[in-house]
Amino acid sequence: MTAPAPIADETEWVRPRPGRDGLRRDALLALVLFLGAFGSTMLSRTAGLHEDAPPLWAAITWAAAISLPLAARRIAPELVAIVLTAVFVTGATLQANDLLFSNIALFMAIYAVGAWGRRRLLGQVLRGVIVVGMLAWLLWDVVVSSNIPDRLPDLSREASGFISPFVAYALINVLTNLLFFGGAWYFGDSAYRSARSRAALEQRTAELAAERERTRAQAVAIERLRIARELHDVVAHHVSVIGVQAGAARRILGRDPDAAAASLEAIEASAREAIGELHSLLGTLRQGTDTGPIPTPDAPARGFEDLADLVQATDASGIRATLTVIGEPREARGLVGITAYRIAQEALTNVRKHAGAAATVDVRVRWDDERVEVEVADTGAGRSAATGRGGLGHAGMRERAAAVGGTLEVGPRHRGGYLVRATIPLRRATAEVPA
Template sequence: MTSAAPPPVVDGVEWVRPRPGRRAYRNDVVLALVLAVGLAASSALYRITGWGEGAPWWGSAIWIAAMSLPLAARRIQPEIVAVVASAAFIVGAVAEVADGLIGNICLFVAIYTVGAWGRSRRWATIVRGVIVVVMFAWLLWNQIYYSAMQDFLPDFSRDGLVSPYLAFGLINVLTNLLYFGGAWYFGDRAYRSARSRAELEQRTAELAAERERARAHAVAIERLRIARELHDVVAHHVSVIGVQAGAARRVLAKDPGAASTALSSIEESARDAVDELHGLLGTLRSDAEAATSTTTSTSTRGIERIGELVTEAAASGLPTTLAVVGDAVPVSAVVDLSAYRIVQEALTNVRKHAGAAATAEVRVRWDERTVEVEVTNTGAVRRPRPGSTADATDPGLGQLGMRERVAAAGGHLELGPRTRGGYLVRARFPLRRVEEVPA
């Protein structure tokens, strides 16, 4: 028999195995009824062989009920059920109403349940220890008592140091050691397995909570960067408005048409500033998504400098090509910087996750209404490790940062594995032309 493992202690409180659900209780009731039917059939067969034929039928009925029906509550009060089953087992054997098969199964299940479902490990050990001691004391007493009765097993001689009768008794002792030891061991093992599952679930929950805290922290960092970019965007538009207002003031008396053009440019710049301000502030207020970025924010970065990212990626060992489709036009500061950051983050992810044999392609497409940046690679798509708390639909923090930026610019983001291998990141932004400052 194995000793019970020390229970885990959380915040000074011993871990207690939670009660099962209603389905488990229904299964216990079914088990008790099945064992009761099995006991009835087994007892009837034993009577046919001559065992207990002098005992009354009602005694067998009482013993069958006492031995099997309490098992319906075995996970509610396991210690009481085990004591009742043990007492019924001994009484049934003494009164010769017990069988030699199903009754042993009932007692095994009762003792096993104490180890597997006992809410106090101390009481579980005490109750099982008392049952085992009493059972072995009763067994040894029977061996000694019947050894003096020559008509009990007359074919087994009592003579010799290790007589046939003594050998028979030792076989009974070894059989009972295996019987009670197995019930004790498997009960403790079931309890330890449940405890390990509970500890794993707790660690998983803690890891999930820590991941959410990391995302919240990443959101705060990303939004601080967006706020800095907001300052740069507003400063840019205010500067443009100041230059256009000065130009309008200088030509107002001499050239009203030029002044009108300058004032129209001021109006357009003001609208652009308000639109971009609303987009960025909407992103900062939203709590629906998390984001992060691992690069330094610099408002001087833009679409025209994507070629530098391609050169840098190639220099770092990632073969990368750049293709530009259409004619470039001036765009708003938010779109300009967001497109640059999307390409930067996508190439960073390729270097981190796609493998040493990966290659990348960067495309910039211009049309009359949108500008689109696309990064594809031929590398492998990283899958979550077995047992990880993340799943295949759980986006990385870098991807969430991309979504924040694209949403702030009023665009659309598409990303995911490609059918022919590799990964695709495609961001499409609405094209808002920036009016030139009049001379």
């Protein structure tokens, strides 16, 4: 799995363009704004809000010019902002604009520069020029309009406060437009930062998923190596037994045929058992990566007789642990004992890590004619982090159980605590030894 390219710092990150669905939505929004702007303009004409209303074709042209460019607001936001600013000023000068949709369109254009602009410095400069230019034009319009009768409210009366009515009117317009442009600027930059944060979060999530997969693969490979090392012990045991029995049979074949036959039967049984264990592990080991030669084991193989030592070590660590054996122990293949021991060892290790000092743990071994069941149940809490497929120890236990034809159950208990239960068959179908 290839890790995604790292996100650069804020000055280098570029927001991806919207897909086809996003562009279709932008086009639909621009069409809706065109209809709204045209309808608002016609209502303004009908209401007589403008003394010298332009002809119908000019109103339609203005409505299209103030709205339809927004279809490209996420592709070329800087160009759209320049066009809509010019159209806005022209419409206001010619008294062809409406009082609602033109402001909405201009807000969206300035917002898009901050939210979708790829050249951040250019976007900052452009918005600054637009804001300063619009404020200068507004102040100039107020000054000019003050000399036109009936253009502004009655500002000739004496001041009732500490400033004149003209200054108060100018401040209202300036503050309103500062809030308007400041809001478009702020929310545009916030949208850009949010998009960058989402992109960084998605990248980190992908990297964590890739790392988790690599770690799981490494854990499985390590567990397979451990299985292979223990298989070395099992195979070495069977081969040594075969060698001893074959030598004994050769020496007594002439004088004691019955004893020689017994030795040959032992050889046959040992060979069948070795082949069965090799067959059970072949599918697991052949899927692993190349880990080189199998190292010589540095510890003797463990089995059921060593479970008492595991339980005693857990009890000595401060967690009260008990071992219960149910049923009559049966003769088990060497690999069965190793698997049961390792699963119990991993489960008790997890108890010490996650269950808490006040927990207790009960290890039970249930024997019957066909299978043996090893169960490790604790009374701890807060084990959710180790549940499901996420635990690497769980992956190793599942590999071991599957290697001998068994099953593994892991998860929280209904009455509290955690349960690990491995069911391992004592007999498996083995391949016939060639004649």
